[in-house]
Amino acid sequence: xAVTPRPYHHGNLRVALLEQAERTLADGGDLxxxxxxxxxxxxxxxxxxxxxxxxxxxxxxAEDGFERLGTELRGALADADGFDARLLAFARAYVQFAxxxxxxxxxxxxxxxxxxxxxxxxxxxxxxxxxxxxxIVEGQAGGDVAPGDPERVGMVAFAxxxxxxxxxxxxxxxDFDLDDLVENAVERLILGLRPR
Amino acid sequence: xAVTPRPYHHGNLRVALLEQAERTLADGGDLxxxxxxxxxxxxxxxxxxxxxxxxxxxxxxAEDGFERLGTELRGALADADGFDARLLAFARAYVQFAxxxxxxxxxxxxxxxxxxxxxxxxxxxxxxxxxxxxxIVEGQAGGDVAPGDPERVGMVAFAxxxxxxxxxxxxxxxDFDLDDLVENAVERLILGLRPR
DNA sequence: ACCTGAACACCGTTCAAGT
DNA sequence: ACCTGAACACCGTTCAAGT
Numbered sequence: 387x388a389v390t391p392r393p394y395h396h397g398n399l400r401v402a403l404l405e406q407a408e409r410t411l412a413d414g415g416d417l418x419x420x421x422x423x424x425x426x427x428x429x430x431x432x433x434x435x436x437x438x439x440x441x442x443x444x445x446x447x448a449e450d451g452f453e454r455l456g457t458e459l460r461g462a463l464a465d466a467d468g469f470d471a472r473l474l475a476f477a478r479a480y481v482q483f484a485x486x487x488x489x490x491x492x493x494x495x496x497x498x499x500x501x502x503x504x505x506x507x508x509x510x511x512x513x514x515x516x517x518x519x520x521x522i523v524e525g526q527a528g529g530d531v532a533p534g535d536p537e538r539v540g541m542v543a544f545a546x547x548x549x550x551x552x553x554x555x556x557x558x559x560x561d562f563d564l565d566d567l568v569e570n571a572v573e574r575l576i577l578g579l580r581p582r
Numbered sequence: 583x584a585v586t587p588r589p590y591h592h593g594n595l596r597v598a599l600l601e602q603a604e605r606t607l608a609d610g611g612d613l614x615x616x617x618x619x620x621x622x623x624x625x626x627x628x629x630x631x632x633x634x635x636x637x638x639x640x641x642x643x644a645e646d647g648f649e650r651l652g653t654e655l656r657g658a659l660a661d662a663d664g665f666d667a668r669l670l671a672f673a674r675a676y677v678q679f680a681x682x683x684x685x686x687x688x689x690x691x692x693x694x695x696x697x698x699x700x701x702x703x704x705x706x707x708x709x710x711x712x713x714x715x716x717x718i719v720e721g722q723a724g725g726d727v728a729p730g731d732p733e734r735v736g737m738v739a740f741a742x743x744x745x746x747x748x749x750x751x752x753x754x755x756x757d758f759d760l761d762d763l764v765e766n767a768v769e770r771l772i773l774g775l776r777p778r
Numbered sequence: 779a780c781c782t783g784a785a786c787a788c789c790g791t792t793c794a795a796g797t
Numbered sequence: 798a799c800c801t802g803a804a805c806a807c808c809g810t811t812c813a814a815g816t
Contacts, residue, residue, distance in 0.1 A: 418808065545742045626789095635790075782816100791807105793803090
């Protein structure tokens, strides 16, 4: 047994901080930088070598979140054929990610609009939303969705998915089954998006 | 001129705290209890006589917010005739309140799902949402909305309004005109809600 | 290069004490 | 009844100093 009584410390404090932060976030904790350092076994000033401040750590977490969301969305759409099934798959995947990582999602959106947010954060967010945007374009090409700027036309669908996720995370859905609500909403959106 | 050199203090610290908190919130400030007390000219422990803690003050703020939202929604619907116009009026009023009071709205929804939140907070929220719910019931009676549990059927519309407001508050609407997006979303929702 | 330890200016909450 | 002032246990951030 090597003794290693807190040697000089870590080879990878940066990722250790991010992982511990994610765990705390998932547990509903309060994400204090000092507490994070304590849990990892490092002085409270050590994180400063790796993150300019607390906000920088939060931004890194949010950026990772957008990348994972993008991956989930791409994966969900890869398994679905036809516009209706693909819209449902998108909505399900979005709501599932949002409810499984409620605190992270809040952080992702709170971070995105911060004035001094890193361009890489915004880029990661844009990449995550490429998939649903492409879905609307597809739908237009196949005659399932009314013509027009795809962002403008598809906004109602994205907003509804985001809204259902937000309402679910705030316990505003009462006794309703989340998946049933998503299905129902998607049915109505499919009708509403059609060309007239 | 009466001198009143900080007499013994205030007749109405409770409302003074709430008003100052609302101002700070609207200015994008951080809402520290000590700072609030400082601005009002009272010791940092004085608020304790009126609010059990910081969270209790936030809950009171949220409750007031739901009451004001309810008033806005009722007022908006009172001026609109016909289901389509009324749904548009609701969506506009909701999005306007949400974007005009972005920080307050966040607080309102964050407070609602807190385990120990006061029943009066939940009641105020329910009252605010009575109006849109009644609108769906009206729409069903008039043949504009598909039958079924009105909460379930109307959820897509409420979620879309909430989602658009959330996206607007997070600067996710790009160059789009907010009112144009709301109008477009409502048009699609009207189609999607119809009985088939 | 990477980390520590002390310091600074804040928090929210509690509690004896004042009027 | 209502408020004060000191105290406690925390924060985030900064910075000289250590290895």
